[in-house]
Amino acid sequence: MLTENYLQDYLKEVLPLCEGTLGDIQKDSYKKNVPIIHNDVVRLLSVLLSIKKPKNILEIGAAIGFSSALMSNFIEDGGKITTIDRFDVMIEQFKENIKKMKLENKVELIEGDACDILPSLNQKFDVIFLDAAKGQYIQMLPHCLRLLEVGGLFIADDVLQDGRIAKKRLDIPRRQRTIHTRMREFLWEISHNDALETSILTIGDGVALCHKVKEI
Numbered sequence: 001m002l003t004e005n006y007l008q009d010y011l012k013e014v015l016p017l018c019e020g021t022l023g024d025i026q027k028d029s030y031k032k033n034v035p036i037i038h039n040d041v042v043r044l045l046s047v048l049l050s051i052k053k054p055k056n057i058l059e060i061g062a063a064i065g066f067s068s069a070l071m072s073n074f075i076e077d078g079g080k081i082t083t084i085d086r087f088d089v090m091i092e093q094f095k096e097n098i099k100k101m102k103l104e105n106k107v108e109l110i111e112g113d114a115c116d117i118l119p120s121l122n123q124k125f126d127v128i129f130l131d132a133a134k135g136q137y138i139q140m141l142p143h144c145l146r147l148l149e150v151g152g153l154f155i156a157d158d159v160l161q162d163g164r165i166a167k168k169r170l171d172i173p174r175r176q177r178t179i180h181t182r183m184r185e186f187l188w189e190i191s192h193n194d195a196l197e198t199s200i201l202t203i204g205d206g207v208a209l210c211h212k213v214k215e216i
């Protein structure tokens with residue numbers, strides 16, 4: 001989290017958690033440190049998607065299905081969420097949760113590494129939510145932009161890495177330097193791409209929000 005503690009505490013009181021089964025999954029995940037989106041990112045996605053009313057969403061990084069289920073509340077009739085994950089333990093829990101919430105018709109999981117899967121996708125999406133391995137964002141970016149419709153939203157989570165992104169390369173631990181360099185490259189690319197209007201928000205661990213305004 002990037003904001004001061006007193007602000008975080010206040011916002012925690014103000015912003016409600018999800019309700020029903022989704023809320024149970026959310027609370028349980030926060031308690032057990034399952035890596036799902038922060039509640040302020042839940043609120044941000046809810047606002048954006050309620051305005052956008054998307055038909056087809058691509059998510060990269062499904063985990064246990066929490067954000068897929070959340071986003072399924074906002075898709076148009078006949079719309080679909082396509083989501084990708086490669087980790088067996090998450091996939092098992094994802095399938096259980098999606099079944100429990102009866103979302104099998106709205107959410108489709110593609111199992112495997114997104115770096116292998118993305119090049120084979122050709123369908124266009126009106127929202128793409130990137131929430132996978134942070135060191136791979138720069139590699140996945142060209143595919144996200146290719147698969148995003150003009151007028152579509154590209155949202156990437158955890159882009160500020162607890163604030164480390166603003167530090168100089170030599171001031172961060174050696175093992176985090178590759179991710180740091182790659183994430184800076186990603187943020188530079190989305191901020192200087194003529195086809196995108198981009199904002200980087202200090203919500204959660206940092207959210208990049210891009211509107212594709214023309215074809216690349």
Ligand SMILES: C[S@@+](CC[C@H](N)C(=O)[O-])C[C@H]1O[C@@H](n2cnc3c(N)ncnc32)[C@H](O)[C@@H]1O
Binds near residue numbers: 090114
């Ligand atoms: C932060 S979690 C996603 C959380 C989920 N979006 C939510 O909020 O409910 C990241 C997930 O991305 C998956 N992941 C990371 N890199 C990936 C890749 N290259 N291909 C497929 N899945 C990947 C991990 O297995 C993990 O489940």
